[in-house]
Amino acid sequence: MQFQLTSEFIELIEQLIANKDGNALKETLKEFHFADIAELLEELNHDEATYIIKLLGSDITSEALMELDDDFRERILENLSPQEIADELDEMDTDDAADIIAELDEDIQQKVIEKIEDEEHAADIVDLLRYDEDSAGGLMAKELVRVKETWTVAGCVREMRRQAENVTRVHSIYVTNKEGKLTGRLSLKDLLTAAEKTKISDVFIPKVDYVTVHTEGEEVARIMQKYDLEAIPVVDEQGILVGRITIDDIVDFIKEEAEKDYQMAAGISQTVEADDSVWQLTRARLPWLVLGLFGGLGSVYIMQGFEEALEKFPILFFFTPLIAAMAGNVGVQSSAIIVQGLANDNVKGSLFNRLVKEVGLALINGTALGLLVIIFGFIVGQNQLVSITIAISMLSVIIVAALIGTFVPIILHKRGIDPAIATGPFITTSNDIFGIFLFFYISKVVLGF
Structure with a gap:
């Protein structure tokens, strides 16, 4: 049944928070989708929302944080310690984590990055921060599945299992040469039907649509729309595969751009919300x-x-x-x-x-x-x-x-x-x-x- 946020339910949650009844809150919210939790949080005040964020596990609240209005999320983050923010970022894809870091004050950014346990994850986040937020580099995530054209099918499957642990959804399998340059993509069907000792170079598809880190977001959206892509790989200036952009990220970008254009057409010179000052x-x-x-x-x-x-x-x-x-x-x-x-x-x-x-x-x-x-x-x-x-x-x-x-x-x-x-x-x-x-x-x- 579709989630319905009622005034009675909000009052129940507020009462549980007032009583500091964490166990009852966890039991009440344990089956909720993160988007429903985000909707609930925005009906509470900042202190109440912060209490729930600290109470629930980061595997749930990290997703919910990304669904919140930017201003509301910023106020919640102000109530969290650098360690608590780092715990949330550990559960996020690198592109989402970079967006969160970019919203923080510079003095807090470094403290949070130092608290992230996964050093490789932290380095990837820092790398994304150097790109313009409306470019392919700013939109991409580092998480993807890549294989080398010199591997055998058996070795490829073993490596894919290892890589897939850090990837929420596997849209595509990308093939690179030994230098890491993007050379093509791999069909899952071809991978499953090929003999174990077959080289990837014999079964991969050399034709693959891609963008560079400096490609503008509008151009990325146009390419993905034109070719009906669920994801598109991103390469650097040397053609090295550095990330991918998924359809959910580009839909969010299109939505934000449409809101900006709508407000500009209405004679509003910057993005604002109805509840702004x-x-x-x-x-x-x-x-x-x-x-x-x-x-x-x-x-x-x-x-x-x-x-x-x-x-x-x-x-x-x-x-x-x-x-x-x-x-x-x-x-x-x-x-x-x-x-x-x-x-x-x-x-x-x-x-x-x-x-x-x-x-x-x-x-x-x-x-x-x-x-x-x-x-x-x-x-x-x-x-x-x-x-x-x-x-x-x-x-x-x-x-x-x-x-x-x-x-x-x-x-x-x-x-x-x-x-x-x-x-x-x-x-x-x-x-x-x-x-x-x-x-x-x-x-x-x-x-x-």
Whole structure:
């Protein structure tokens, strides 16, 4: 039966913690999955969560810690001694352990590393810390099963048994030469059906997809998605096999990147959570709000330059929100599609062809919406010249907004800037300004004031 966290159960756990009834707590939680324990911990305060972490075995709590929200986990780690943190890291894969170490203060990091019993495990963790967290080196784990092409099948099986003790899940078996360079992969079926004295060099598959330690996380995700990989090996600059990235790690990376892009598109300049402090939320939101403010002031200044038009045709004033809204909506639609395409590596072909396509699409949409404006003006008895002016302005604004929404993300991407920045207030504000300017300029030309 699926786990259900109820208020009654939380109250029971809190009562057991208050009574320091460790035996009853262990008995209550012994059959729980680590993800369910993590969900429970986040419903408790930090002291209560720390009590459970210290009570249960590291083989359970190490997995639960990785499921917690980063800020909540950081506060729990502050309540643990270097030895207690090291005990948790001993049970983790190297990539998860490196993520935990990176969250600690520098003075605590060294103390924790010194307390890790397995020296090889500690060295692997330290090695991972030197890579950028969003690169393949920062995403990979050191735990994997590797065999040498010079071994026999019998020797390979013995060595695999030894290595597999430290690997949670064996996705693939990688083959290296005597220098440790990746040369291929080994099919478990071929291994089981081959004679014991057969050399691995006679049965392994030389074709294997891989990435280097400096490959960006987005590229790793694209390769794994394209070829439906559950894991991908990672090599260093010399082609030496140094680790692997599994599908669960890349899914977590994609989720974090999607959250960043979503918040950026909403006008939030850094990753924040709903329960962050007022100061943190203000720092994340205020910069884009300031941009919106200056954009609005720019629109006001533009409208002041066409004061004569508003005096002769005051009805134009009431259509400025419509023009601004259409410009913003079209720009956001276009940029969202392009940003998604860039993320999925689907934006290909010449820029000229894309220009023709976007202009054609904008012409169709703008013409349809312009005709609706003219029909609306006819129904309400509006001056037909004014209606035509508004329709022409809307068509022009939609074309410009579509071009801005399409090419700004592409330009940002080519310059190494996250194009997600172009799906939010940046596009909306710039299109508002251009839209209002075009509206009044076209009105001036058509209406002759």
